Amino acid sequence: MMLDIILGITLSFVLLCFWGTGRSAVHASDHMVLSMRLPSECREEPEVNMVIRQYKRAMNWMLAVGAAGIFLVCSATDWEIVLMFAWIVALLISYGRIYQTYVGKMYRLKMERGWTIGKTHFTILVDTVLSGDKDQQLPAWQWGLLPVILEAVALGIYLVNPGVFVEEGLGRWGISILEVLVFTALLLIMRQLFIKKRNKVYSESSEENLKLNRFEKRGFSILAYGVSAAASLGLLGGILAGLAGFWNLGLILTNGVGGLSLAAAILGFYLLQRNMNRLVSEVPRQTLVDEDYYWRKGYYCNPNDPAYLVTKRTGVGMEMNMAHKGPAIIVTAFTAAVLIFVFWLAAVPVIRLQGTDFTMEEKNGVVEILSPSYPSSFSLDQVEKWKMVETGSLKGRRTNGLGTGSYSIGHFSSDQMGKGMWYIHRKSPETLLIYLKDGTHIAINQKTEEGTETLLRQLEEWLPQRDS
């Protein structure tokens, strides 16, 4: 039930993000509608409004189907996680198709009516003063070493004390650390790619061009360095707090500061873009080149622009220049990696669980628990006592494992019983609970009541002289 609620809230938030992004595409900021620059007098043309209406209708249908899909995902039992990712992928593909279709329509309308603003896309403008400005007053790249050093220290402390963290649930810490590492690495790489983008000519005045280009590149550099340093500091603080015994505080610092850093990055980038748009609109005698041709497919594709990363025309963020092989490879590889990771993480255990069940095997006094994920073992000498309990009475927090409405597998922690390994089918009425002398426990059952009884008999056979 709790999982369904969390899933519902998460997916609703994702849907809200799609709604916001879709809506921002039709807001005419800087004469921009559906990624196309239109003269202000043409904004109210009937054909323009018709394309906008069709786009909004298609988006609304997509959102409605997406909302219905949330109920489907939340009501599934074994396959919620897999369905969730399938839902997100389907939404991404749908949104992409709708956006590309209507951006293409708007572009064709613009070309038919001759609504070009400024010079054609065949024009390349270069400001010799700007190009020759080697320094461009950017923060030194050495500032990027600060988050790297902080993370190296944090990682070093973590790796030197693995046992301590394993006890507290290695997976939770491992994933948190990985998230922060990936986040800061992405920010630093994006910064390096962003400052290498070509200088843009906004006006005939080199002074204005210098001011605007410096503002954009410097602003992004400061944002990237500041946010990645904050996230790294949070990680280091979390690791140190964890080592000092304040585990919850440690995780809050690691995840909380990381989450705040991500929010700060998004907000910072949004403010940077907004201020940049404002400064550009204040430029007297703007020099414009109509580059809508390179955006007509719904994404940026300009072989004459050496930049890999450019600022998005709608929404907040950046996108890749798909005219080059590098970005195409990066996007494909990233998508493939995410799909493979999700499949491995979510689908494989579910698929394997359909065909097998949790079992125990004894050899030389050691019992192996065989499970599709998180197998473990314990020594028969370590068994203190055991009993059968109602499955519904088992309540705990997952620290490193898989948990759905149908099963709980992996490391769990309970207020009554402490830490343990769970291999539980939630719909099975009873569970065999084995207490070990080190204070931990094993909870295991099978899909059927008879199966769980078999596990009990097996254990009693292996421990014939002992009472439960």
Add this chain to the structure above:
Amino acid sequence: MILELDTASAVPIYVQLRNQIVMGIGRGELKNGENLPTVRQLAHDAGINAMTVNKAYGILREEGFIEIDRRHGARVAARADRKGIYRERLEEELELLAAESRARGIEKEDFLSMCGQVFDQLFLTREVAER
């Protein structure tokens, strides 16, 4: 100075680059001794091959419009270096232009008047830029 290149033009990019820089010098937008971007920077910002920029700079250097120095990069040469052989070439090109104009019915007075207007316009642009 703003260089404007047309990728759809039949004129090669390196010729456009050369012509634009010469126009800039003629109009006074590029002053004597003023630094030009390096080959790499200009190629990067224009989104063109560095060899194209290199070719344009090479022609400009041969014609005496720019100097290329390993330390300082490229910069506009002093005016005195440019006159030299150019006068001969100018006479040849003017001969052709004059002949073609006559063949197309443009008389001497008209031709000279047009030359004067173009020259004045060049300096008018320079004055506006300086103001």
